[in-house]
Amino acid sequence: MYIEKLALKNYRNYDSLEIDFENKVNVILGENAQGKTNLMESVYVLAMAKSHRTSNDKDLIRWDEDYAKIEGRIKRKHGSLPMQLVISKKGKKAWCNHIEQQRLSQYVGNMNVVMFAPEDLNLVKGSPQVRRRFIDMEIGQVSPVYLHGVSQYLKILQQRNHYLKMLQIKKTSDETMLDILTEQFIQAAVKITAKRFEFLRILETWAQPLHKGISRGIETLEIHYSPSVNVLEGQDLSKMIEVFEDKFTKVKAREIERGTTLFGPHRDDVLFHVNGRDVQTFGSQGQQRTTALSVKLAEIELIHSEIGEYPILLLDDVLSELDDHRQSHLLNTILGKVQTFVTTTSVEGIDHQTIKEASTFIVNSGEIIRRN
Numbered sequence: 001m002y003i004e005k006l007a008l009k010n011y012r013n014y015d016s017l018e019i020d021f022e023n024k025v026n027v028i029l030g031e032n033a034q035g036k037t038n039l040m041e042s043v044y045v046l047a048m049a050k051s052h053r054t055s056n057d058k059d060l061i062r063w064d065e066d067y068a069k070i071e072g073r074i075k076r077k078h079g080s081l082p083m084q085l086v087i088s089k090k091g092k093k094a095w096c097n098h099i100e101q102q103r104l105s106q107y108v109g110n111m112n113v114v115m116f117a118p119e120d121l122n123l124v125k126g127s128p129q130v131r132r133r134f135i136d137m138e139i140g141q142v143s144p145v146y147l148h149g150v151s152q153y154l155k156i157l158q159q160r161n162h163y164l165k166m167l168q169i170k171k172t173s174d175e176t177m178l179d180i181l182t183e184q185f186i187q188a189a190v191k192i193t194a195k196r197f198e199f200l201r202i203l204e205t206w207a208q209p210l211h212k213g214i215s216r217g218i219e220t221l222e223i224h225y226s227p228s229v230n231v232l233e234g235q236d237l238s239k240m241i242e243v244f245e246d247k248f249t250k251v252k253a254r255e256i257e258r259g260t261t262l263f264g265p266h267r268d269d270v271l272f273h274v275n276g277r278d279v280q281t282f283g284s285q286g287q288q289r290t291t292a293l294s295v296k297l298a299e300i301e302l303i304h305s306e307i308g309e310y311p312i313l314l315l316d317d318v319l320s321e322l323d324d325h326r327q328s329h330l331l332n333t334i335l336g337k338v339q340t341f342v343t344t345t346s347v348e349g350i351d352h353q354t355i356k357e358a359s360t361f362i363v364n365s366g367e368i369i370r371r372n
């Protein structure tokens with residue numbers, strides 16, 4: 001799939017913008033702080049209904065304006081798909097094919113993107129929260145049911161934490177409600193856990209050969225899900241439920257004492273191992289970079305295998321950060337099959353035919369002109 005038209009209204013530093021793109025590599029060139037990242041972010045937000053760099057939607061609205069609008073026409077195998085997202089101070093509204101979507105979890109997934117930005121190195125080095133967010137967003141792109149499950153889970157978690165707090169401060173001593181919430185919590189938690197196990201196994205299948213290739217055959221990547229409750233990969237849901245129930249019975253008193261939910265998918269992590277060792281702790285900068293790159297490239301292939309179309313790739317300020325070998329691996333992987341946006345302040349140092357043949361757009365103070 002590719003985006004053939006993008007229109008922005010009051011988005012970050014863009015007042016009004018309408019632009020056509022081709023299904024090839026598009027280089028977005030401009031000085032610092034002109035709006036390159038904002039443009040990439042707008043394409044990401046159009047797909048995911050969420051920014052990759054802020055959780056506050058109001059940041060996306062141009063200063064002193066009331067709303068921001070992103071519209072795009074996505075060319076998919078079966079035809080053109082108009083997508084529209086309006087962000088106002090009251091919330092977000094989304095339309096797909098001119099039909100307003102009642103749930104954002106239904107909207108997400110109609111257009112697929114993979115973003116690779118310098119902060120994606122945090123995928124390996126950052127906190128478990130970064131990795132949980134990554135898997136949730138990526139599974140969400142190919143499974144609306146999962147995304148809906150996560151939002152249900154978070155609601156129950158919030159209610160459960162609220163009730164634990166009441167028990168902690170002795171506003172109530174009745175534990176019946178806690179037991180009901182725990183049952184609901186476990187039902188939601190096991191579904192998320194099972195899906196994450198499954199997703200990471202598929203991601204690993206795609207990432208392993210890529211990592212091997214980038215590391216010139218000397219490194220083997222493994223991806224493991226690390227759950228906070230001692231469930232096992234491949235376990236059936238009824239067994240997982242038993243393990244959760246057992247855990248929550250044992251920790252009930254401790255949770256009341258602490259006033260919060262101590263275990264569950266919101267506390268889990270993902271581990272990346274290179275040649276058998278945790279790359280977060282023992283990996284060099286180079287190994288961490290290769291891991292992040294392999295995982296991103298694997299996502300492209302995974303989406304393609306799940307939905308039968310390649311996603312749109314957004315490379316924000318990242319290409320010039322990679323050495324020649326990693327650069328050409330990336331560019332050879334996407335060659336001719338993935339619509340790609342590359343932002344950069346200069347094309348010097350990016351010595352690849354793909355970039356020489358790309359369309360180039362110049363960004364200057366929230367305005368864009370096409371150069372070739």
Ligand SMILES: Nc1ncnc2c1ncn2[C@@H]1O[C@H](COP(=O)(O)OP(=O)(O)OP(=O)(O)O)[C@@H](O)[C@H]1O
Nearest residue numbers: 012013032033034035036037038059060061062063
């Ligand atoms: N909500 C907003 N309203 C108006 N302007 C904004 C808003 N949010 C950010 N900006 C402006 O957008 C500009 C930054 O744009 P962006 O992050 O896209 O830069 P960039 O071209 O990617 O630069 P760099 O090469 O440094 O990454 C800044 O000038 C910032 O002040």
